[in-house]
Amino acid sequence: MKKDIILKAENISKQYRLGQVGTGTMAHDLNRWWHQVRGKEDPYLKIGDTNDRSTKGTSDYVWALQDINFEVERGEILGIIGKNGAGKSTLLKILSRVTAPTTGSIKFGGRVASLLEVGTGFNGEMTGRENIYLNGAILGMTKKEIASKIDEIIEFSGCERYIDTPVKRYSSGMYVRLAFAVAAFLEPEILIVDEVLAVGDAEFQKKAIGKMQDISREGGRTVLFVSHNMAAVKSLCTRGIVMEYGKVVFEGGIDEVVDLYLNSNQEFDELQLLSPGFFDFSTNANKKYKEGGILNVEIFCDGKRTNSLLTGKKVEFHFAYSSKVKYQEPVLGIVINDDNGLPILGINNRNTGDSLKQKDIEGVIILTFPVFRLIKSKKYKVDIYFGDQENNIDTIKEAFYFNVLPSLDTRKPIQEKLNYFYDSEIKFQ
Structure with missing residues (x-):
């Protein structure tokens, strides 16, 4: 097609x-x-x-x-991520026609509305209402078309009381609320949003992300979204690009893109590019096939393989193993350490109440958290223990790692440790 x-x-x-x-x-x-x-x-x-x-x-x-090439389909939400100075804002300014490229060209298939900086496109001396009409006219809309949308714009922005006040008296949060409402409701085919949404409060950020999802799904409009909030990027975008030093270093599905960005410090690991959420201990594979041990680990969040985990979602760790004999009562345990190397959680099938009955000398053991409860946004390293009541078959320190992205809806407190054992399970596949 x-x-x-x-x-x-x-x-x-x-x-x-x-x-x-x-x-x-x-x-x-x-x-x-x-x-x-x-x-x-x-x-x-x-x-x-x-x-x-x-x-x-x-x-x-x-x-x-330098030499940026990409395509965006109609109705797609593209996330553009990278460190400060990677060139994200410069790219969006070129796409918004604020500045011209030195080389290259851009082909558009519709009207573009941008939300790049607080106050961009607004006249400070004009009221909020007048700025709505001004921005609509810039987008090529008639006065009648703007008037049909103005009540929705004002209601969504939450600035009704001040809508007839000059916007130079608005706070930065009010500016962003009204500017986003104007950009979203005046029906551009392409909506470009920079990190400016971070100025708004948590409630408005969630509301704005929901609106962007709606206009993409229902209106078939395209969104380009830049943010350092990886939870927002992951929940909103379908595809993404990673920028570094003014170049696109990776383009792909949003899970792969976020994993790559979070897991890379200075270099982009080719293995992580190919298989995020998969950790292979193949260097010892021959020994482990003979003597027994953990062969690899796969991490799944909401059914997708990834090592960027969302608080409150279902998370599974799949441990592929081999052993030279069947053990009567195998034990699988992990210790989760924070980024300082301090253990914050230890869990095994004994304290979850799961009795493992080994089916074969090779297989997969799954540790499931129906509701993942770690809430601090950071990188965690995991140690693995595999054995039985008498023998230590395999111990791997810092075997794998994952990142935690707090869910956008974290109003209900999620306990970090106390109930972890009681709502998780460890089973053979």
Whole structure:
């Protein structure tokens, strides 16, 4: 089936000269113009450093973006994630036509509305109501079309009391509420949202994310979403891209993208790219097939293999094992340690009340948490113990790790430790 592409970015690059406007000197400007009139390539495209803010660099030119290529289908919600300085905001400004790319082109299949910074597109001297009409006109809507939506916009924003007050007197939170409501309700085909939603309170962030899901699902509109809130990205987006130093380093399903971003410090591990949520102990595989032990671990959250776990969801750890003989009463246990190496939880099938009856000398044991209760957003490392009442078959320190992303709906307190044993189970598959 043919894809319905609504946005296509081809070879997008953006170059800046540090500390200067334009190329900085008349000689550089003339040189660039002379190459242009002769049909030659811009001479300054061949120079410039990668956008790594932590290094001094050797050139006055820097590439904020380099050779960005991607496509977005109609109705898709694309997450764009990366560290500060990766080029996310520069990319969105180019997509919103706030600035032009140095090289490359963008093809659009509809109107674009952007929410990039607090106050972007609003006139501070005009009232909230007047700014709604102004933004609608910029999007090409008639006064009648805007009027049919204005009551919904005001209600959603929660700014009704101040809607006829100049927006220069609004707080940053009120600004964002009204700006998002305008962008979402005035029916653009493409909605671009930067980290600006973080200014709003938790209630409004959840409301805004719900609205973006609705307009994508029901209205068939496309959303490009940038955020450092990985729980929001994971719950909202269907696909994502990871940016680093002005380049796209990975593109794929949102679970893979978030796992890669959270699990990488400075380098992108090829194994994690291929199999997030899968940990292989194959270096000892031959020994373990002979003597017994844990062969690999797979992690699932809500049925999807991943090592980015959401609080309050169903989580499963699958332990593939081998043993040279059948044991009468095998024991599988884990210890979960925080990022400082301090143990915060130990659990095995004895304290869950599960009696393991080994079916074969090879198989899978599943540890299930129907409601995952860890609530602190951080990286956790896990030790594994596999044995029986008399023998230690296999112990692996820091065997695997996972990240916890607090659910968007965490109003009900979720106990971290006390009831962990009683609502989890350990069973043979």
